[in-house]
Amino acid sequence: MMMQRQFGEAMLEVKNISLSFGGVKALTDISFDILEGEIRAIIGPNGAGKSSVLNVISGFYHPQEGEVWFRGKKRMGLKPHEVAKQGIARTFQNIALFKGMSTLDNLMTGRITHMKTNLFWQMLWKGPAEREEIEHREKVERIIDFLEIQSIRKTPVGRLPYGLQKRVELGRALAADSKLLLLDEPMAGMNLEEKEDMSRFILDVNDEFGTTIALIEHDMGVVMDLSDRVVVLDYGRKLADGTPDAVRSDQSVIDAYLGVSHD
């Protein structure tokens, strides 16, 4: 970023998180915050614990120690679907689309926390259920236009090529209209052109919808271009935290990426 952007308060704070699986320590005393409106990158070598951090935030893992604060409130052991209701959406490192459903239905499912009509009206369809469906369809169509996936609207997503699947998965997360968007390696396995498209979408989402974004990415070029601040993990510990420039010139980060041994 050329210009220093201004951000609001901390939207999400992770405080002294430690997480282990049996004997394996995945995270040790991790603390960082995500400010309202920023793009926050989480980087680190393979197995550093990046995905584990997202899994803690989205409620899949419950850390043995530490706290997660969202919009000024401490969160107590929420389940993933409750986290979704609070306004946090995400994508997965390995695509996790609903393979048997069309692009449209995948995105419509993204709006599920906003859909309210009860069982009775759903059975009847005519009336509130149909009206709600149309109202949400309009929102979803806007995302379809935004992501330029009009032509695959009715295609079962299982048939789509990898790059498009990644895009549909982003679309499903966007459809949730969340405050905070967590992206786990949104560009992994993409070619240069697809990466550029995806980068543009991420910037536009942040810019136009004002969505706060936390993303994991291995491509340093992308990270430097997109993110406002970067947190670096290695072996489950936080190595560095700051602007891309500061992080890039941090000696411990350079060592970690060059594979210099610890201690």
Added chain:
Amino acid sequence: MFYRESGDFKTSYAADQQTFPIRFDRWAIGLVCAFAFLVMPFLINDYWEKSVLLPFLVWAMAALGLNILTGYCGQVSLGTGGFMAVGAYASYKLTTSFPELNLFIVILLSGGVTATVGILFGLPSLRIKGFYLAVATLAAQFFLVWLFNKVPWFYNYSASGMITAPERTMLGIAISGPNSPPWATYLFCLVIVVFFAVIAKNLTRGRIGRSWMAIRDMDIAAEIIGVAPLKAKLSAFAISSFYIGVSGAMFFMVYLGAAEPTEAFGIDKSFLVLFMIIIGGLGSIFGSFVGAAFMTLMPVLFKNIMVGGLGWPTDLVSHIIFMLIGGLIMFFLIVEPHGLAQLWRVTKEKLRLWPFPH
């Protein structure tokens, strides 16, 4: 060219998401319904009622139910026979305890009772999946049949251990019992099945249906997008069991008239319905009907042709039917998990754009 979608453009989302988006389909389904409601009651006789139409309707209802659970929500169940028994015994207890109760109400309440039992047996699905869940539902199947054999209260302490449907009338016409005319039993079941098929279609195309399919396709992603697995799975179990209970109640009250649990609601029934939805199409309302039609009509047709027409021995023919079904199941599981409904859809897609494939 009569069958086409090109030139049939949708100008609103409402038009785009209607039940039968293609005009030809709407006409076809309208004609079939008109025939079923207005013409068939005048043509029906005892043979058609007992060998073709009632079994078709009863099994279509059960297939709709299992398809909601297995086809839409991805939870495999081998307890269909047991749940049908719950519906049957509930209808028996209700009609004998409350002789004045309208038969429609009896059938609906029986569905409600089965839904409750279904939720109970659906609880393990919150912890276990796939093969292990199938085994748990198998346990439900055997437990329920055992229960209805074992506890005399369920069969009103009758000496034979059987249950017999008493005669019940609607508008003065017998619907259950030996004196019920074929057209009346047929219409009674037809109304129920068509009504609940429409409801199933509505449920599966909106929010609730998507929450089921999301759980089926990728449960962690479903959770992260806001689907509560508990609600989605248990609602699928409840609604599916409701349908299967209604089917069991119709099976016993209207079709069989008398039943003994091991015979009428055994594990073979669980497999029969499972085969129907596999052959007809998992996750398809239309497929439930196709599967039920196929599995009830095909044996009748083969018997008529091979035994009646060609004079082959009956047991040979039933072996042939058995092998044919086995082969078809394997074919569909391997080649086309969406069943006959999908083959039909693909054919339609080809037809629709014919003669220009692009």
